Amino acid sequence: MFHYLEEELEQLKTKIIKMGSLVEEQIEFSIRALFEGNLDLAKTVIRRDDEVDKYDIKIDKHCQRIFALTQPVAFDLRLIMSALMINNDLERMGDIAVNISERAEPLLGYGELLRKMRVDEMSAKVKKIVKMSIDCFVNSDAELAKMIILMDVEVDKLDKEIFDLLTKEMKAYPDLIVPCSHILTLIRNIERLSDHASNIAEDVIFLVDAKIIKHSKDPDNLKQKE
């Protein structure tokens, strides 16, 4: 029974890692499509969301099977609970990559404006955070997870700065009201990617340290789970 559980958990972890890589690529492609005005690439992202959804269903089923057939405790139990939550976050990050891709068309030809509004800076930060969130799960690295939560705060700050930049730009150039409104929606989406990465980081801390960090602003001031 124990060997069986061990093997199942290894397979579950592999599935999450594969899904994570796919979602990371979807995000990378959606941002590239946006900045390069590459509508074919945007369509590829939208079409490939099906693959992300398939992983989501597979992982849900896998967790259900492990729960039904074994009685996991301690670390193993937390691993499956975390897997369920991380799966959920990754699936929604995949949806956000689709939303970003859908902005490629209305923002076609506005690469310069996107850069002026510091969307490239925000995207680079968030892509890094997303990569780190998957790495911290792969390596069960709680220290990396704590860094992610602090970086998410920086993204929120940048988000507010871009909001002000956008309203100033619209006031100065009323012709840019429509593209700037699309960018406003876009940065909401990019900011949410960072939130989901931060959720994954919290799950990894729960997994490794058996602590619940969520709802605590200070990662060093953790609440004990039990």
Add this chain to the structure above:
Amino acid sequence: MFHYLEEELEQLKTKIIKMGSLVEEQIEFSIRALFEGNLDLAKTVIRRDDEVDKYDIKIDKHCQRIFALTQPVAFDLRLIMSALMINNDLERMGDIAVNISERAEPLLGYGELLRKMRVDEMSAKVKKIVKMSIDCFVNSDAELAKMIILMDVEVDKLDKEIFDLLTKEMKAYPDLIVPCSHILTLIRNIERLSDHASNIAEDVIFLVDAKIIKHSKDPDNLKQKE
């Protein structure tokens, strides 16, 4: 053992229902604070988010305890998995109520503009959907859940119409660029409430019918779980 499990599941369900009522009230208050320009009420919502977070941690722990002490199968297993997911959605809906409340100050004095931009219409629809999502969990009502998923599509449509209304308003009255930008962020948040309610509906269908509806646009064309 069976009696113990039954009792635990009943207690878990009660906790979710209590959390659902609290979150529903948080949303109700946040929207009222916005339209009435009531900053005290907005602050109350922000302060009370701690209570939502406490429920979230309690429910997570409760699920973990049930998994560790019993070996639930079939409906019971699905109930706990759904509880974990619904808890997650409710907690994020609570965060969104906070975000909405934070817009009360920059939108102070813009009640008329909010109505002109049909935010009252969108809020009313979404409050109804949120209420239905909690009801469908309480009553394990899969039919009601399917209605919610269809209503979420209507909200997405209204969201796009309001986007156009807002850009037209900003072009016509550049003085309104800042409040309109806040409204643009606000409707993103209101729309996300509807998405979370829709996720809860999907979980209820999974719970009742043992089917995975997520990723299917047509609620009658469900994918079998196993």
